[in-house]
Amino acid sequence: MSLRDQPALRVILYEGPGAETLEAGERFSTMSALLERGYAVTRTGGEQAVAPADRSSALVLGRFGEGNTPEFSDQNHQSEIRTRDIANLSAAQVADLVETARTELGAARHGEWKPWFPVIDYDRCTNCMQCLSFCLFGVYGVDEERKIQVQNQDNCKTNCPACSRVCPEAAIMFPKYKAGPINGDTVSDADLQKEKMKVDISALLGGDVYDMLRLRSEKARSRFGKERDENKALTERQKCLVKLAQAGDIPPEVLMSLPSPEEIARRAEEAAAKAQAALAWQKAN
Amino acid sequence: MSLPSPNSQPLPDASALPVPSFAPPPPPRSSGDGNRILYCHCQYAQVVPREVKETVLRRLCQEGVAFEAVADLCEMAARHDPALHRLAADGALKIAACYPRAVKGLFHQAGADLPAASTEVINMRVQPAEEVLSALLGSEIKPNLPVKESRPNESASRTSEPRTS
Ligand code: SF4
Numbered sequence: 297m298s299l300r301d302q303p304a305l306r307v308i309l310y311e312g313p314g315a316e317t318l319e320a321g322e323r324f325s326t327m328s329a330l331l332e333r334g335y336a337v338t339r340t341g342g343e344q345a346v347a348p349a350d351r352s353s354a355l356v357l358g359r360f361g362e363g364n365t366p367e368f369s370d371q372n373h374q375s376e377i378r379t380r381d382i383a384n385l386s387a388a389q390v391a392d393l394v395e396t397a398r399t400e401l402g403a404a405r406h407g408e409w410k411p412w413f414p415v416i417d418y419d420r421c422t423n424c425m426q427c428l429s430f431c432l433f434g435v436y437g438v439d440e441e442r443k444i445q446v447q448n449q450d451n452c453k454t455n456c457p458a459c460s461r462v463c464p465e466a467a468i469m470f471p472k473y474k475a476g477p478i479n480g481d482t483v484s485d486a487d488l489q490k491e492k493m494k495v496d497i498s499a500l501l502g503g504d505v506y507d508m509l510r511l512r513s514e515k516a517r518s519r520f521g522k523e524r525d526e527n528k529a530l531t532e533r534q535k536c537l538v539k540l541a542q543a544g545d546i547p548p549e550v551l552m553s554l555p556s557p558e559e560i561a562r563r564a565e566e567a568a569a570k571a572q573a574a575l576a577w578q579k580a581n
Numbered sequence: 582m583s584l585p586s587p588n589s590q591p592l593p594d595a596s597a598l599p600v601p602s603f604a605p606p607p608p609p610r611s612s613g614d615g616n617r618i619l620y621c622h623c624q625y626a627q628v629v630p631r632e633v634k635e636t637v638l639r640r641l642c643q644e645g646v647a648f649e650a651v652a653d654l655c656e657m658a659a660r661h662d663p664a665l666h667r668l669a670a671d672g673a674l675k676i677a678a679c680y681p682r683a684v685k686g687l688f689h690q691a692g693a694d695l696p697a698a699s700t701e702v703i704n705m706r707v708q709p710a711e712e713v714l715s716a717l718l719g720s721e722i723k724p725n726l727p728v729k730e731s732r733p734n735e736s737a738s739r740t741s742e743p744r745t746s
């Protein structure tokens with residue numbers, strides 16, 4: 297099941313009429329425990345606006361007291377709403393109870409994937425398709441108007457910001473990246489100058505990055521043929537890729553997991569063809 | 582979108598909470614501002630200082646205000662979580678997360694554009710907790726989503742060809 301098809305669960309910590317109020321410290325530890333398990337939680341006392349219901353299932357938690365658990369309903373009949381009494385439960389027990397409800401409802405499980413993926417700043421993007429033609433993992437695609445889109449977030453290689461380096465407009469962000477402007481910080485003139493100079497990984501390596509990869513990989517492969525000690529071979533391969541990794545801030549494990557040179561060539565051609573087709577369509581329309 | 586009160590009178594939109602069927606409907610919103618608060622816990626990375634996150638969350642819990650807390654906005658955006666639509670669609674919103682440019686992009690990518698006129702993003706990556714809290718809890722909202730600026734090189738790069746392998 298793709299990421300987008302997994303139903304979400306909204307947790308509501310209800311402290312309004314009909315429920316006891318939590319002490320501030322308990323509220324904090326309950327909220328923290330739920331957030332650490334990956335849940336989105338609405339805290340409400342019924343006195344202030346919160347966002348309305350959506351089509352996700354909702355789980356209402358409250359200290360209702362035995363036998364007093366109220367009924368909740370969604371006027372638009374979009375959400376399945378369940379209630380749980382959390383009187384006398386510790387924060388960890390509340391989190392366990394929510395986890396059980398999540399399983400019963402078949403809602404998405406959190407924390408199995410680090411949400412690392414490119415986010416396009418469309419205020420900057422000029423739809424040049426460099427990113428689409430660069431990415432070997434099918435993360436990018438185009439919409440029906442041939443506008444660049446991030447389509448397969450979970451294909452992205454964790455901690456690898458390489459495609460942001462090939463964007464001439466500094467329009468690709470990775471919000472969890474350590475430094476700006478890739479993390480979403482303002483793009484300075486200096487950053488733009490860098491982009492204009494095309495300081496991308498291929499330029500830094502003095503050639504095409506995929507040619508470089510092919511070469512490295514072929515060399516590594518011929519060494520592997522003669523090499524009996526697998527650990528030593530692995531070290532060699534890692535050494536070969538260090539420069540590439542440093543130049544593009546690409547995690548070595550990403551480079552190590554690249555497909556065969558032939559597969560790289562095939563995918564690169566496929567991506568480039570997609571980009572060319574989208575650009576041709578743009579020109580014609 | 583709203584949920585019913587016991588006497589089947591619909592509640593005002595923005596206060597749409599599930600209410601117990603025996604309870605009177607809650608008042609529509611606090612008399613003061615009506616800004617909603619969204620706190621992002623940035624659960625799957627260490628980019629927001631832990632002490633800032635904790636201080637902000639603890640104070641929100643102490644103040645007893647209504648707020649939305651999400652484990653990780655990035656994860657929700659990747660999932661196109663419907664919650665992002667309700668959060669973006671329902672009036673003034675103060676978001677404690679990271680860079681406004683990133684937050685705007687995440688919501689957009691999830692198909693839930695944030696309204697520029699009524700969204701303020703407070704950056705827990707760089708702002709101290711006290712500053713974050715005074716922005717979140719103050720009645721004033723200072724919209725700060727970045728807006729598109731025209732740049733001289735725009736038309737030139739529009740025609741650049743992708744690199745081929
Ligand atoms: S490389 Fe940058 S400017 Fe070009 S399409 Fe991708 S995001 Fe947009």
Ligand code: SF4
Binds near residue numbers: 621629
């Ligand atoms: S939006 Fe920012 S603060 Fe929230 S999870 Fe993503 S990177 Fe972290």
